[in-house]
Amino acid sequence: MNTLFPVFLKLEQLHVLIVGGGYVGLEKLTAVLANSPQTQVTLIAPEIREEINELAASHPSVELIYDRYEPHFLEGRDIVIVGTNDKAVNHQVQQDCKARKILVNVADTPELCDFYLSSVVKKGDLKIAISTNGKSPTFAKRFREVLEEILPDSLQATLDNLQQIRNKLKGDFQDKLEKLNEITNVMK
Structure with a gap:
């Protein structure tokens, strides 16, 4: 039974920390900026993909820090997304967030997450979030594609x-x- 409480956050009013500069970090940063392009994001990792650098260059609200994670990076952060390939680092970030009562998502580790990132359908002002309760992000992605295909582009005029x-x-x-x-x- 899916007991998750769905919510749409005004992310542009929060400061997001992303730990991880690889493919998962890129995926999470892209998702944040696609939904809330003005969000203040700090991404920290000892190595950062070039695609992340390119994305950050076109979003002045994104700060990149080339460094290893340390607990002091949580100061002033409202929400944290973790996506490193080091399980020990992922677990440490989650523990540090718990101690500070900061909501955290650890990619591909549902048991360490306070929230899941949904697959999102956007048609103008209509936004539909899809969750599988952490069971299959791939299914959520495919279902999103189906909804995007069948929902008409004219929905914005109807909403207006x-x-x-x-x-x-x-x-x-x-x-x-x-x-x-x-x-x-x-x-x-």
Whole structure:
């Protein structure tokens, strides 16, 4: 049973630390910036892929630090994503985060994660997050591809129209809710 609580974070109001400069670090940095391009991100690793350098060059809010992880790098960080190929480092970062009550995701190690990164479908302002409860990120990715294919690009116009209608509705919350339910009932 999936007991995860879904949430959409305003990541641009947080400071993210990514530990790991290899392929996984690149994947996580790309995901963060694709969803929240202005997020303040610090990425630390003794070696950093060239693709990460290129991505950071086009995002001034990304800081790269060529160094080994040390607990002091957690200071001022709100959320941490770990993706090194060293299990001891991954575990140490997770333990240090726990001690400081910082949420942490350790790639490919569900038992060390406070949260999972979802596969995301984006169509304008519509964003759908897909979780398999850490069981199969590959399935989530494939399901995302299916949804991207079947959801029309015109969804943004629909969302804009619904927002205009919502802004013009009179009455209390219940009246507005009933009217919006009536309007969107055609989606069934």
